[in-house]
Amino acid sequence: MSFPNSPDQNRLLAALPVAELERLAVHLELVPMPLGESIYGPGEQLQHGYFPTTSIVSLHYVTASGASAEIAGVGNEGVVGVSLLMGGDSTPSSAVVQTAGLAYRLERRMLMEEFNRDSAIRHLLLRYTQALITQMAQTAICNRYHSVEQQLCRWLLETLDRVPSGQFVTTQELVANMLGVRRETITQSAARLQQAGVIRYRRGHIAVLDRSGLETRVCECYAVVRKELNRLLTDVQRRQEGLPAFR
Amino acid sequence: MSFPNSPDQNRLLAALPVAELERLAVHLELVPMPLGESIYGPGEQLQHGYFPTTSIVSLHYVTASGASAEIAGVGNEGVVGVSLLMGGDSTPSSAVVQTAGLAYRLERRMLMEEFNRDSAIRHLLLRYTQALITQMAQTAICNRYHSVEQQLCRWLLETLDRVPSGQFVTTQELVANMLGVRRETITQSAARLQQAGVIRYRRGHIAVLDRSGLETRVCECYAVVRKELNRLLTDVQRRQEGLPAFR
DNA sequence: CCACTTATGTGGGCTAGCACACAGACCGGC
DNA sequence: GCCGGTCTGTGTGCTAGCCCACATAAGTGG
Numbered sequence: 001m002s003f004p005n006s007p008d009q010n011r012l013l014a015a016l017p018v019a020e021l022e023r024l025a026v027h028l029e030l031v032p033m034p035l036g037e038s039i040y041g042p043g044e045q046l047q048h049g050y051f052p053t054t055s056i057v058s059l060h061y062v063t064a065s066g067a068s069a070e071i072a073g074v075g076n077e078g079v080v081g082v083s084l085l086m087g088g089d090s091t092p093s094s095a096v097v098q099t100a101g102l103a104y105r106l107e108r109r110m111l112m113e114e115f116n117r118d119s120a121i122r123h124l125l126l127r128y129t130q131a132l133i134t135q136m137a138q139t140a141i142c143n144r145y146h147s148v149e150q151q152l153c154r155w156l157l158e159t160l161d162r163v164p165s166g167q168f169v170t171t172q173e174l175v176a177n178m179l180g181v182r183r184e185t186i187t188q189s190a191a192r193l194q195q196a197g198v199i200r201y202r203r204g205h206i207a208v209l210d211r212s213g214l215e216t217r218v219c220e221c222y223a224v225v226r227k228e229l230n231r232l233l234t235d236v237q238r239r240q241e242g243l244p245a246f247r
Numbered sequence: 248m249s250f251p252n253s254p255d256q257n258r259l260l261a262a263l264p265v266a267e268l269e270r271l272a273v274h275l276e277l278v279p280m281p282l283g284e285s286i287y288g289p290g291e292q293l294q295h296g297y298f299p300t301t302s303i304v305s306l307h308y309v310t311a312s313g314a315s316a317e318i319a320g321v322g323n324e325g326v327v328g329v330s331l332l333m334g335g336d337s338t339p340s341s342a343v344v345q346t347a348g349l350a351y352r353l354e355r356r357m358l359m360e361e362f363n364r365d366s367a368i369r370h371l372l373l374r375y376t377q378a379l380i381t382q383m384a385q386t387a388i389c390n391r392y393h394s395v396e397q398q399l400c401r402w403l404l405e406t407l408d409r410v411p412s413g414q415f416v417t418t419q420e421l422v423a424n425m426l427g428v429r430r431e432t433i434t435q436s437a438a439r440l441q442q443a444g445v446i447r448y449r450r451g452h453i454a455v456l457d458r459s460g461l462e463t464r465v466c467e468c469y470a471v472v473r474k475e476l477n478r479l480l481t482d483v484q485r486r487q488e489g490l491p492a493f494r
Numbered sequence: 495c496c497a498c499t500t501a502t503g504t505g506g507g508c509t510a511g512c513a514c515a516c517a518g519a520c521c522g523g524c
Numbered sequence: 525g526c527c528g529g530t531c532t533g534t535g536t537g538c539t540a541g542c543c544c545a546c547a548t549a550a551g552t553g554g
Contacts, residue, residue, distance in 0.1 A: 061388050063388065064467050069391050071387050072384075085373070086377035087370060087479075088475075088479050091377075091380075091384075092385075092471050092475055126332070130329075130330055130333035133383065134338065136380065137306075137339075137340055138308070139387040140316070140318050140387040141310065143391040145314060147511095172531075172532070180391045181512090182513085184513095184532095185510085185511060187532060187533065187534090188534095201532095202532095203530085204520095204531070224339050231335070232335050394541095418500085418501060420502095429542065431502095431503085431543095432540085432541060432542080434501095434502060435541095438502095438503080448502095449501095449502095450501055450502075450551065451551085
């Protein structure tokens with residue numbers, strides 16, 4: 001926060017040993033991420049990896065009939081473009097900016113080069129990939145078993161972790177698209193949460209008033225994903241705490 | 248088939264350049280995979296990677312309330328133990344043998360060593376990881392949007408791709424556990440499919456009679472996953488066709 | 495071959511979330 | 525300040541899949 005815009009605002013970049021970050025710094029390009037912008041579409045060859053700082057990107061899939069649902073979200077804890085690392089270069093899903101903000105991006109070639117070096121960043125990116133896998137797996141479970149209200153709470157908490165202000169600019173329609181449910185269903189769940197004083201919303205804005213209220217209502221999926229992310233990225237703390245970089 | 252048990256029965260191993268496979272061969276251990284055996288549980292440190300040949304392993308998650316659902320399946324096209332490669336060493340989900348058979352397994356240390364070399368196998372394993380990610384993502388979508396009957400068709404087709412005989416030893420109860428639905432729901436969907444002459448079953452056995460019948464009933468998810476897998480593992484053909492190994 | 499275990503079939507009631515159809519309310523631009 | 529588009533609120537069916545409770549059949553071991 002003291003540095004208004006710094007790569008350190010992204011947890012992955014922040015976790016890199018100083019030497020590696022310096023090597024990258026020149027190539028990191030700070031770009032605006034406007035709401036709704038498409039980062040890539042299905043089958044599209046990625047040109048950059050994106051390290052969000054204040055923005056959130058939603059990885060989602062659009063069915064043949066035009067319906068869509070979020071598979072995973074990426075905020076300042078991660079990177080958009082894992083398929084570059086895996087070598088597939090594209091995915092059947094798409095990536096869209098869900099919350100406007102900023103991201104550092106790195107050209108495909110640079111990203112691959114760093115990744116193919118036996119570097120700290122590879123280690124880190126692979127661990128993040130596993131966290132992403134966990135998130136997807138849990139989304140599958142959540143879609144199978146949990147109520148829309150629980151899923152809404154999960155979505156709010158995950159967003160809150162990435163936008164600490166707790167003030168989100170979004171409509172119920174957009175949230176419904178994320179969760180892959182109808183807008184009316186969100187209206188009802190949101191009304192119940194507002195009734196309970198957990199959130200407050202008005203035309204295009206949602207504010208979280210009571211985080212613990214969300215936590216009591218949410219399903220286990222939220223905690224599972226969060227715990228696993230923290231386990232996998234504990235290295236993230238290292239440099240910041242002045243401990244020796246990992247490995 | 249001409250070689251009753253050969254690493255080549257696994258698509259990933261079959262795709263390796265001869266030199267790399269030979270280096271590995273000594274360390275590959277052929278192990279039986281009995282139905283229901285647990286390969287790893289949640290949070291458990293993996294000791295081996297498993298390359299199934301005739302067996303199928305189900306990656307699934309068990310909720311706090313004891314319900315469970317499959318997140319992805321691994322047969323002769325893949326490997327169980329991606330979390331070793333990613334560096335997390337464990338996952339919140341578990342792996343259980345869904346169809347009895349055989350697998351080649353490789354000790355953790357050997358697998359990591361090969362993976363950390365700048366080898367063809369790393370390239371291949373990463374691409375497979377992306378295929379696995381696609382499978383999970385599509386499962387999330389499928390759970391959100393598609394009917395149990397469609398999901399059952401998908402499951403049957405995926406199993407058929409791994410057990411070409413089309414004769415499965417399993418109960419409706421077990422299938423229900425895979426899909427994360429009730430046994431009665433499977434009974435009804437299966438009855439409809441049998442009615443239509445697509446499958447036939449009796450106490451603990453299911454036989455696919457009409458593959459195309461499944462294909463007309465299944466949702467898009469099946470094709471998306473299959474296509475993506477083939478795209479990512481086209482390299483698999485190379486050695487077998489006598490073309491130069493990839494890269 | 496009988497008893498017992500395990501798989502499968504069926505039915506009734508219930509609820510969450512869907513589809514469709516509007517009504518009202520907010521807000522920004524002219 | 526009012527007009528029009530965009531959000532949000534509600535209501536009435538409707539259906540898939542749930543929960544619960546049995547009934548029946550098909551193997552299996554003694």
